[in-house]
Amino acid sequence: MISLITPNYNGSSWLNECLDSVANQSADQHDIEMIIVDDGSTDDSRDIIESYSADIPGLKPIWHEHTGKPGALRNLAINRALGSYVLFLDSDDYLGSEAVERLSVFTAEGDTDVVAFQLAGLDRNVPSSMLQETIHDADLVSSGLYKTLGIWKMCKKDFLDRHSIRFDPSVGRGDDVTFMAETMLRAKKLSVLGGGYPFYTVRGREDGSSITQKEWNHDKRIDVAVTVGRLTKQLAPTESIANHFYIRLFNADVLDIIASPSVNEQIIRRLKAELGPYWSSDVAELIYSDESRERLVNFFNES
Numbered sequence: 001m002i003s004l005i006t007p008n009y010n011g012s013s014w015l016n017e018c019l020d021s022v023a024n025q026s027a028d029q030h031d032i033e034m035i036i037v038d039d040g041s042t043d044d045s046r047d048i049i050e051s052y053s054a055d056i057p058g059l060k061p062i063w064h065e066h067t068g069k070p071g072a073l074r075n076l077a078i079n080r081a082l083g084s085y086v087l088f089l090d091s092d093d094y095l096g097s098e099a100v101e102r103l104s105v106f107t108a109e110g111d112t113d114v115v116a117f118q119l120a121g122l123d124r125n126v127p128s129s130m131l132q133e134t135i136h137d138a139d140l141v142s143s144g145l146y147k148t149l150g151i152w153k154m155c156k157k158d159f160l161d162r163h164s165i166r167f168d169p170s171v172g173r174g175d176d177v178t179f180m181a182e183t184m185l186r187a188k189k190l191s192v193l194g195g196g197y198p199f200y201t202v203r204g205r206e207d208g209s210s211i212t213q214k215e216w217n218h219d220k221r222i223d224v225a226v227t228v229g230r231l232t233k234q235l236a237p238t239e240s241i242a243n244h245f246y247i248r249l250f251n252a253d254v255l256d257i258i259a260s261p262s263v264n265e266q267i268i269r270r271l272k273a274e275l276g277p278y279w280s281s282d283v284a285e286l287i288y289s290d291e292s293r294e295r296l297v298n299f300f301n302e303s
Helices: 012-023 045-050 070-080 099-106 157-162 175-186 218-235 239-258 265-278 281-286 290-301
Strands: 002-008 032-039 059-064 085-088 114-117 119-122 153-156 190-193 200-203
Touching (some): 032 045, 070 085, 153 175, 265 290, 281 290
Parallel strands (some): 032 059
């Protein structure tokens, strides 16, 4: 059985498409558990969810007071999940009709800890290059998986439990990044299921209401980056893996923040003091473009 983990808050505009994609899976519905945790929605979400009880026999809604923390909701669902694997499905996204069946067959031996799969983007970009080819035992660096720390993956439930891996309930945006960093660094076996099939479609909301489409508070973003740095230093089995994970701190975080018109001296000092220790000549060589490398070298060399 695969357990689908779905947090929802006021997702009535997209819930039908999400739930239809689960109800219409080619897999036997008895092989699917869907735990949807509603975060105190004030729209029609509850009525929509309850209307699918017959079409999705494994649907198990949890009605929760509003937290604004999707990670805390996912933790509730993980703790209750009965499946061998948990797959994180946001309520504004949807699955390909053969997704569960293909993933079930692929993981039948149960020896992989984390499975990444091919994505499609609806009005947004999604990771792509590292998800095209099926790899049963993927190297974290050469496969490029270190580049994708988004939540759109499937994890072995026993693996998460053995290592007590859960989302940080105190974090809002970015909790998926820290969760997946720890998950992928601890995994003994990573796999990729590609082959040209869109297992999961990630939606870009037209109204910009998704948490990932809003401006990210600089201090909170640095907090997430610092956590990723700490986890990487603690868990990366090789220096090469550590350095490739550190790239994200600089390409995705430092460069974005220092380019922001709202950055100030306090933020600059935090970046240098808390992320500077992870900067090195070896990391600099891995930065994706000469222009970005030069900007970062100049930034960290400034007094």
